[in-house]
Amino acid sequence: MFPTRDMPSPSSLFSAYASMAASMMLVRSMANELIPHPIRGYLLSTLRYYFKPRSPQLTLVIEENCGMSRNQVFDAAEIYLCTKISPNTERLKISKSPKEKNLTIRLEKNEKLVDFHEGIELKWRFGCDETEKNNPNGHNNGQRSEKRYFELTFHKKHKDKIVSSYIQFVLDRAKAIKDEERVLKMHTLNTSYSYSGVKWESINLEHPATFETLAMDPELRNAVIEDLDRFVKRKDFYKRVGRAWKRGYLLYGPPGTGKSSLIAAMANHLKFDVYDLQLANILRDSDLRRLLLATANRSILVIEDIDCSVDLPDRRHGDGRKQHDAQLTLSGLLNFIDGLWSSCGDERIIVFTTNHKDRLDPALLRPGRMDMHINMSYCNLHGFKQLATTYLGIRGHHHLFGEIEGLMGETQVTPAQIAEELMRSEDADVALQGVIKLLKRKKMEGDEVEDVADQNKAAIQKAKRQKLGNKPRRSGRNIVAKSNRRIRKFL
Numbered sequence: 001m002f003p004t005r006d007m008p009s010p011s012s013l014f015s016a017y018a019s020m021a022a023s024m025m026l027v028r029s030m031a032n033e034l035i036p037h038p039i040r041g042y043l044l045s046t047l048r049y050y051f052k053p054r055s056p057q058l059t060l061v062i063e064e065n066c067g068m069s070r071n072q073v074f075d076a077a078e079i080y081l082c083t084k085i086s087p088n089t090e091r092l093k094i095s096k097s098p099k100e101k102n103l104t105i106r107l108e109k110n111e112k113l114v115d116f117h118e119g120i121e122l123k124w125r126f127g128c129d130e131t132e133k134n135n136p137n138g139h140n141n142g143q144r145s146e147k148r149y150f151e152l153t154f155h156k157k158h159k160d161k162i163v164s165s166y167i168q169f170v171l172d173r174a175k176a177i178k179d180e181e182r183v184l185k186m187h188t189l190n191t192s193y194s195y196s197g198v199k200w201e202s203i204n205l206e207h208p209a210t211f212e213t214l215a216m217d218p219e220l221r222n223a224v225i226e227d228l229d230r231f232v233k234r235k236d237f238y239k240r241v242g243r244a245w246k247r248g249y250l251l252y253g254p255p256g257t258g259k260s261s262l263i264a265a266m267a268n269h270l271k272f273d274v275y276d277l278q279l280a281n282i283l284r285d286s287d288l289r290r291l292l293l294a295t296a297n298r299s300i301l302v303i304e305d306i307d308c309s310v311d312l313p314d315r316r317h318g319d320g321r322k323q324h325d326a327q328l329t330l331s332g333l334l335n336f337i338d339g340l341w342s343s344c345g346d347e348r349i350i351v352f353t354t355n356h357k358d359r360l361d362p363a364l365l366r367p368g369r370m371d372m373h374i375n376m377s378y379c380n381l382h383g384f385k386q387l388a389t390t391y392l393g394i395r396g397h398h399h400l401f402g403e404i405e406g407l408m409g410e411t412q413v414t415p416a417q418i419a420e421e422l423m424r425s426e427d428a429d430v431a432l433q434g435v436i437k438l439l440k441r442k443k444m445e446g447d448e449v450e451d452v453a454d455q456n457k458a459a460i461q462k463a464k465r466q467k468l469g470n471k472p473r474r475s476g477r478n479i480v481a482k483s484n485r486r487i488r489k490f491l
């Protein structure tokens with residue numbers, strides 16, 4: 001092959017290198033004689049820099065720490081790269097801490113691997129340098145410290161793309177992997193610290209409820225999922241419009257319709273920890289403030305049965321001063337939460353639950369307070385079929401569904417009651433017969449209750465008529481109005 005303009009021949013390369021080396025030696029010997037030592041060193045390093053052969057490759061060094069804090073790119077790379085391990089990898093580190101669900105696999109020192117991003121080849125190497133650790137006096141006390149880092153090498157022409165898009169991709173992937181592996185926590189109040197006040201205490205949240213297992217209206221379910229997903233993506237939006245990055249949900253409905261299960265499903269979906277704030281256990285405002293400040297970002301604060309929560313002013317003052325403060329109490333708590341979260345919280349969700357939406361303080365229902373009101377209601381046929389799939393694995397039709405559908409139209413039953421029946425047997429026929437019995441029983445009870453109500457009403461009206469009959473008759477209009485008023489009072 002003939003040498004081309006772009007590719008110098010080995011002999012021309014050799015002669016160029018030899019002449020360069022000779023001139024360097026000449027410069028060096030002249031320099032040794034003429035130039036003082038410190039300036040000579042500076043000149044030589046500058047010459048070396050300019051004559052060094054240039055590589056088309058660029059290497060990014062990603063150290064474990066940046067100053068006192070951790071380098072997030074290093075942590076992300078460590079997590080991301082364990083999904084890229086190839087058959088060529090020879091040494092790996094493996095570990096598992098008590099808090100982790102899965103084994104952790106990491107690259108061992110000097111191990112390399114190759115990744116591709118949009119067709120670009122990326123070479124990763126894990127490095128670890130050991131150095132002697134000097135104490136502040138500059139003396140070595142025999143301790144060694146490790147400097148861990150990744151090297152990421154690729155062609156220089158891709159620098160912008162790698163820095164702007166690949167590194168972000170690694171950060172995002174690592175976050176998703178970490179979320180999947182994360183063990184969620186449920187924080188509840190521990191009131192046994194008599195001196196230092198109430199404290200959060202955490203256990204692993206292993207509630208299995210997910211949006212898939214939850215019996216609820218499919219449109220409502222999708223609306224909730226979309227709302228949550230939109231919320232976590234809108235960090236910049238909240239910042240731009242100057243609002244605290246938080247979202248409030250009010251879950252209401254009869255007992256056993258899945259409000260608590262929905263909270264667990266939300267936590268599992270978002271991988272957020274849950275803080276269960278039982279207001280009844282909080283005696284002082286200072287405790288409330290301390291507890292709220294101790295909650296982490298990316299979490300769900302839950303206040304269950306808000307209509308039954310004890311009112312704060314009463315407890316705070318230890319006297320009977322509740323009547324005129326009662327309304328202020330909840331709005332006070334809400335403003336308190338708003339204020340704290342606006343100043344120091346990110347990605348916070350607050351959920352209130354109640355069995356009686358009509359009894360709630362208007363402060364809670366005011367527009368803009370709770371962003372979404374979610375009605376968890378009695379079980380309908382769709383919800384029942386979903387539970388049958390979850391509990392018994394029935395997909396499609398079953399010969400007892402027709403009868404169940406008829407009965408469900410005539411009575412009200414909660415998903416919790418249906419679930420209880422479905423758990424009684426693994427045999428679908430037996431379990432569904434149990435559901436039929438339950439529905440029939442409830443229907444009869446319902447009929448009886450209606451009968452009693454009708455009888456009571458009739459008795460009251462009869463009593464009214466008798467009372468009115470003993471009095472002198474007045475003008476027709478007056479009598480009707482008055483008897484209506486009385487009947488209303490009796491009822």
Ligand SMILES: Nc1ncnc2c1ncn2[C@@H]1O[C@H](COP(=O)(O)OP(=O)(O)OP(=O)(O)O)[C@@H](O)[C@H]1O
Nearest residue numbers: 213214215254255256257258259260261415416419
């Ligand atoms: N919609 C539902 N989908 C699936 N399972 C449900 C549903 N509702 C209730 N269940 C079942 O019933 C149990 C009790 O439900 P959950 O505690 O979520 O009800 P709740 O609405 O929070 O009741 P309460 O008002 O008494 O707090 C759950 O553990 C679950 O097994």
Ligand SMILES: [Mg+2]
Nearest residue numbers: 259260261304
């Ligand atoms: Mg509940």
